[in-house]
Amino acid sequence: MSIKDIQLDPNRIPKHVAIIMDGNGRWAQKKGELRIFGHTNGVDSVREALTAAVEIGVQYLTLYAFSTENWNRPQQEIAALMDLLVQSIYNEIDELNNKGVKLETIGDVEILPKSCQNALVDAKKKTKDNQKITLILALSYSSRREISHAIQKMTKEVVDGNLKSEAINEDLISSYLSTANYPDPELLIRTSGENRVSNFLMWQLAYTELYFTKILWPDFKKKNFYKAIFDYQKRERRFGKTSQQILDNNV
Ligand code: IPE
Ligand code: IPE
Ligand code: MG
Numbered sequence: 168m169s170i171k172d173i174q175l176d177p178n179r180i181p182k183h184v185a186i187i188m189d190g191n192g193r194w195a196q197k198k199g200e201l202r203i204f205g206h207t208n209g210v211d212s213v214r215e216a217l218t219a220a221v222e223i224g225v226q227y228l229t230l231y232a233f234s235t236e237n238w239n240r241p242q243q244e245i246a247a248l249m250d251l252l253v254q255s256i257y258n259e260i261d262e263l264n265n266k267g268v269k270l271e272t273i274g275d276v277e278i279l280p281k282s283c284q285n286a287l288v289d290a291k292k293k294t295k296d297n298q299k300i301t302l303i304l305a306l307s308y309s310s311r312r313e314i315s316h317a318i319q320k321m322t323k324e325v326v327d328g329n330l331k332s333e334a335i336n337e338d339l340i341s342s343y344l345s346t347a348n349y350p351d352p353e354l355l356i357r358t359s360g361e362n363r364v365s366n367f368l369m370w371q372l373a374y375t376e377l378y379f380t381k382i383l384w385p386d387f388k389k390k391n392f393y394k395a396i397f398d399y400q401k402r403e404r405r406f407g408k409t410s411q412q413i414l415d416n417n418v
Pocket of ligand 1: 188189190191192193194232233234237248359
């Protein structure tokens with residue numbers, strides 16, 4: 168299927184797409200290369216997904232780039248990933264500005280190496296006024312950690328007398344998460360054939376459509392992104408209602 172064959176409905180473009188970019192290591196190993204070769208090639212796929220998202224008017228793209236659990240990988244791979252992050256930010260900054268991309272992050276960015284933090288601070292500053300799309304990199308991110316932090320903050324405010332426990336509801340919890348300024352994703356894509364969430368946006372994904380593909384991340388191109396959107400557009404989002412209710416509301 169080529170991009171031309173994919174007819175997307177411009178009225179049903181998801182506002183927010185999240186991606187678990189998985190399979191870099193296996194992609195490299197299949198080619199007899201080191202795992203980092205897969206990560207390096209994965210950067211091209213990031214560019215493709217971002218370009219595709221901008222082209223169809225997605226407003227938020229969240230990419231799972233490094234999980235809290237990924238700190239348990241071999242030191243050498245972690246160091247190579249961090250170097251790649253710094254290099255990619257410096258290489259892509261002009262392109263991000265050309266495309267109108269605002270860069271933001273979620274996760275414990277303050278525990279990344281200083282060089283990464285500096286590159287991120289710089290890129291965020293240089294792209295802060297861009298309005299076409301917000302690219303959110305999840306770095307040293309874990310959903311359970313994020314929720315634990317939110318509970319800690321709320322508890323402290325209750326103890327200090329600044330928050331009533333009865334005021335804690337779904338909206339308030341959402342507002343204490345690092346994603347407070349973003350709508351929940353309508354679509355989650357995970358590559359590489361793994362059918363799991365791996366501690367990613369667990370609160371935010373409550374009603375997200377899940378799209379799993381066997382394609383390894385470095386092979387994931389613009390047309391694959393469009394295919395995922397096309398698949399999403401065929402789905403009926405019922406939010407607990409019946410199919411008939413959804414049909415009645417749409418006429
Ligand atoms: C995803 O690819 C990138 C990161 C988690 C940083 P992997 O490195 O997990 O690749 P596989 O799953 O081992 O093939
Ligand atoms: C999830 O991929 C994290 C990122 C893509 C950054 P992993 O490869 O780390 O996930 P698991 O360990 O297979 O669940
Ligand atoms: Mg993996």
